[in-house]
Amino acid sequence: MSSPDYLVAGQGLAGTVFALSAIQRGRAVLVIDPEESSTCSRVAAGLMNPISGPRLALGENEETLWNAASGFYRHWEAILEAPFFEERPILRLLTGADQAERWEKRLRDPRYDAWHEPLPPEWASRAPFGGFTTKRCGRLHTVTFLDAARTWLRQRGSFRTGTVPEDTAAVWCIGHELRRSGPFREVPIRPARGTILTIRAPEFRETRIVHAGKWIVPVGPDTYRVGSTYEWNPADAFPSLEAREELRTFLDGFLGGSWELINEEAGIRPMANRGLPFLGSHPTQPNQILFNGLGSRGSLLAPWYAGRLLDHLELGAPDQSDLTDPSDPRTN
Ligand SMILES: Cc1cc2nc3c(=O)[nH]c(=O)nc-3n(C[C@H](O)[C@H](O)[C@H](O)COP(=O)(O)OP(=O)(O)OC[C@H]3O[C@@H](n4cnc5c(N)ncnc54)[C@H](O)[C@@H]3O)c2cc1C
Structure with a gap:
């Protein structure tokens, strides 16, 4: 490929969604990524849940985010010829009297109705504090999506294995590595390690996603992924004893001990304040561009914000500081 319009550093959710969005707008891209097997995006559960955190908050922009994300993934499923997006209800079981009271208050807001x-x-009979089914939510199978996109990009000469050197002009989509390399080290992302277990639980027999403080996602016959945890400023991306214990305690309480551990994984989320990603050009080096801080909601946020970044770069639209904050702080 001769000189691309955008050189993209990193092929996690941020880099992949940005690259595909740029291609949709007729741009030539080259994505460079070291192809590590265990990255934040590859570990993630990929849940897209508008009412995800313990505070049961619904962001101002949720409709826009959902429409952008579901439209984007459906569009690319057809092109990449891989099934990676599923719309699925999430059963939400409230975890205590405080949360039930909060939900009562939330329901006075008509925005929640939809x-x-x-x-x-x-499930109603198993939820002492009540609960609800969340609609218009689902799951991105992140590994399937990233692998299909990588194969497709590679076939077009738009993907290369490697690491983008520090001083190269690029769109920097390198997740928590932002603190260690590239021109945006000063950007205050906060790394948060998350651990996920994969378990076998033949007696559970549930095909829907269940969220009861922690979530349980069916991923195969009798097999579920369970998460997640938050450990701030971790030294590495390996599951910790504390995280494992936190998830075990939840599972023992929720499933009554009838489960078996198959695997455990961890990744480091690039968290931004107030759940609002970082995107835009470097203040003194305009050919250095940033797309990061997708936090715990990368699957839902990436398509909308990649589009806003492209609007900014191509049309001179204002960068994120002029956009509506889509969410309260929340966790997956
Ligand atoms: C346990 C866990 C559960 C999660 N669950 C969910 C969930 O249910 N729903 C949801 O939406 N989100 C979830 N997330 C969050 C989601 O994974 C993140 O928002 C998202 O993965 C961040 O993507 P990213 O592309 O910014 O970073 P990354 O996935 O870290 O990608 C960065 C890429 O850049 C590469 N790279 C680094 N340095 C360079 C360089 N110099 N040159 C080239 N490439 C480089 C890395 O190898 C990597 O491939 C979860 C995260 C974790 C850890």
């Missing part, structure tokens, strides 16, 4: 319906009867 996003929930009652729990199915078999």
